Amino acid sequence: MRHLLSISDLSKVEALQILNTAEELARVSDGPMKKLPTLRGRTIVNLFAEDSTRTRISFEAAAKRLSADVINFSAKGSSVSKGESLKDTAQTLQAMGADAVIIRHSASGAAQRLADSQWMTGSVVNAGDGTHEHPSQALLDAFTIRRHLAHGGDDLTGLHVAIVGDVLHSRVARSNVLLLTKLGAQVTLVAPPTLLPVGVESWPVKVSYDFDSIIESVDAVMMLRIQMERMTELFFPNAREYSRYFGLNKDRLKKMKPTAIVMHPGPMNRGLEITADSADSARSVILEQVTNGVSVRMAILYLLLAGSQEIGASE
Numbered sequence: 088m089r090h091l092l093s094i095s096d097l098s099k100v101e102a103l104q105i106l107n108t109a110e111e112l113a114r115v116s117d118g119p120m121k122k123l124p125t126l127r128g129r130t131i132v133n134l135f136a137e138d139s140t141r142t143r144i145s146f147e148a149a150a151k152r153l154s155a156d157v158i159n160f161s162a163k164g165s166s167v168s169k170g171e172s173l174k175d176t177a178q179t180l181q182a183m184g185a186d187a188v189i190i191r192h193s194a195s196g197a198a199q200r201l202a203d204s205q206w207m208t209g210s211v212v213n214a215g216d217g218t219h220e221h222p223s224q225a226l227l228d229a230f231t232i233r234r235h236l237a238h239g240g241d242d243l244t245g246l247h248v249a250i251v252g253d254v255l256h257s258r259v260a261r262s263n264v265l266l267l268t269k270l271g272a273q274v275t276l277v278a279p280p281t282l283l284p285v286g287v288e289s290w291p292v293k294v295s296y297d298f299d300s301i302i303e304s305v306d307a308v309m310m311l312r313i314q315m316e317r318m319t320e321l322f323f324p325n326a327r328e329y330s331r332y333f334g335l336n337k338d339r340l341k342k343m344k345p346t347a348i349v350m351h352p353g354p355m356n357r358g359l360e361i362t363a364d365s366a367d368s369a370r371s372v373i374l375e376q377v378t379n380g381v382s383v384r385m386a387i388l389y390l391l392l393a394g395s396q397e398i399g400a401s402e
């Protein structure tokens with residue numbers, strides 16, 4: 088694996104290798120030796136041209152736990168805000184000796200563009216490109232579901248996951264559909280027709296416009312943020328109506344299987360797609376998703392940059 092740009096680039100075996108490596112690294116992180124020497128002397132650049140809390144901090148924590156040097160670069164406050172291009176930014180990072188670039192960008196395909204270019208030689212990790220994909224988020228989501236519900240199984244066969252809300256603008260939904268179905272789960276998208284992408288009929292999922300009709304059958308419900316910043320027109324009549332039909336609330340929580348879990352990639356619009364009592368309920372694994380994100384991103388960096396080197400071995 089040279090880059091991580093899209094879940095579609097991963098075979099099932101490669102996806103499971105990332106999840107299994109993350110399990111091993113989580114065990115190491117939980118032990119007395121929090122930091123591994125594996126990436127000592129390597130430089131990882133967080134190139135964030137769009138806002139982020141979880142992904143940026145999580146990749147930084149992951150890189151530091153593997154002893155890499157980390158450079159945090161955000162578009163705000165950099166020469167990107169003076170009009171510098173992605174090419175010139177990438178070449179500047181190359182000149183500084185970046186071994187890997189973690190890129191978040193508002194343009195779908197920006198990570199692929201960087202990887203395909205001759206601008207830099209290091210690995211490229213897609214940390215969210217427009218409405219296209221967010222592969223590390225899907226991997227940490229699958230890791231979290233597997234830990235809770237797979238009962239020792241390797242993949243997610245037999246599990247039913249509902250992805251609910253603003254699928255149209257969601258790179259998290261796209262990556263999760265690809266990964267969860269690759270790992271054997273059944274996925275149902277629940278959304279108003281206006282928030283589903285054109286061509287969704289060809290995705291390997293079921294579609295429902297009625298949250299209540301599927302809530303009792305799901306093992307995990309993944310609520311999506313309503314992405315107001317990407318909306319240039321009206322997609323639903325008003326917030327109250329959206330919450331009533333597509334929000335997760337106490338009543339829907341009660342209808343879920345006793346073992347079912349509540350997920351959200353964050354950041355949440357509390358009171359819109361999810362009520363506070365649902366987000367903070369005993370079923371919620373939202374903060375576990377954040378914790379697991381560090382182990383999964385350690386695994387991604389480890390497999391990209393250290394290859395077959397044994398976990399815990401020094402260079």
Ligand code: CP
Pocket residue numbers: 138139140141142143215221224352353354
């Ligand atoms: N889930 C996610 O991508 O969150 P951030 O935007 O805070 O990174």
